[in-house]
Amino acid sequence: MADPLVGLVLLPLGWATLAFVLGPGRGAWAALAGIAAQAWLAWLLAAQVGAGGTARHAVGGWGAPLGIDLAADGLSAALLLLTQWLALGVALYARSYFAAGDPARRYFWPLAGFLLAGLNALFVANDLFNLYVTLELVGLAAVGLVAAAGGERQIAAALRYLFAALAGSGLYLFGVALVYGVYGTVSIATLAPLITPEAPRLVWIAGGLMALGLVVKSALFPFHFWLPPAHGGAPAPVSALLSALVVKASFYLLLRLWLGPFAPLAPAAAWLPALLGAAAIFWGSWRAIRAERLKPLIAWSTVAQLGYLFLIFPLLAVPAAFGAGVMQVFAHALAKAALFAAAGVFIQATGQDTVAGLAGAAARLPVTLFAIGLAGMTLAGLPPSAGFLAKWQLIEAALALGHWPIAVVALAGGLMAAVYVFRVLRQAFCLAPAGAPVAAVPRALEWTAFALAAASVLLGFFGVDLMTLIEVRA
């Protein structure tokens, strides 16, 4: 376990298996201890990468090209850090959230563990085929988590999600097969010097198919159809994990390939993701503004916020654009986990999931409402939140290259986010109808939601440290 790279993949596998053996609903303590250890390892790794460049580990002593290499540069280390710390918050929340008889609790801990193992393995994987395997691990665990609640609606949403995920990873695998057929290798480091703008047409097709598959898995408009039912229907801790982390995994991979081996081909297609991203911002925000129920509102907001990630592709010539993308990943992950956690508090307190049912929340659950306010600040991009930094860098990059429509889209999207956040806040300050029952909610739930939201704002003060870390390249 001396090597953080190995520990980050093995630890979650270990406690997930332990939780599964212990039986349905048990193993929360093993999970919390494991995630705490992972958080510490991720911290060590980030310090190591920040100080001395990339970290590398040859699995079983067999290095590439014969064996499998795990490697982490600044981007991997940053995302590992985000994943473990966010998972720690969500795990603390989930331990209080699931009551003893809740059917969704039965397999939550093992599936969450396998999900984290898949995510961590994805962030340190170093060749196209291992990335495919980890992508599938993440997808299967995520589908299991959606289905674990067991209602008809959730299972239908899980199946829909599964088919979308399988189509996406199938397209990606087909692209990998073509790349191997042309170059005889799947190692990202070996491929990087081989792919040039004069590459055979097969490589262009392969790159296109891989990008399409990853875009389907990242739920970019118009492939977002599976996201709102899956994220809006799952239990609150599951929605938090999925919206915060899982959709970011495929975006991370797309960004890594776009900037790495496929960089010579990428500029040809840079405007397509940006156009779809802009469409996602408008359509997702509009649906969030119109949503009747709270969790679908948050899920549609995820569709919109993912759009920002894709606005950066035409701007990648400027370093600020890369920083904007990573900052948006962090800001949205923390804010969205906080929002779903807060929504879970309201559902437990009032027994309903409607925006109208929030009336009176300001007086009864002030901490949770404050969490929604802070997370909303990040989504709308108000200073000093991390969301503000992301939008600032994005607009700066857009204006530096003279692509002002992107800046306009970013500003309009922030305004629309403010509309749906204020819709929720306004309703919460209305007077509650007399006699509406409010159940007691564990305080741990309220405070974890608050901590996640506060982190999304406070991260704005540590933007420079994060930007320095992600500048460490292989």
Add this chain to the structure above:
Amino acid sequence: MTSGLLFALVGVALFALGLAGLVLIGDVLRRILAFNLMGSGAFLVLVGLAQRNGVPDAVPQAMVLTGIVVAVAATALALALARRLDAQREGALPEDEDG
């Protein structure tokens, strides 16, 4: 045309058929089969294209084995979900039959 290329072309056709099925068909069981067809297509391309001077390459074969394991796991999950969905729609099985 070498036999490797023939395999790869058949793989492309299978992949396209499978993808079309996955996207266009409504029936769950047939979609699961379509996904398997799609996977097989990708595997055939992987093995077929990677012939160096008529000598088969061992690395993609190892990859295909891994890919088959993944596909079996995904198929099992999809079948379990489809069965549970069916049971819930008909109300035949109680929700916690294996709990």
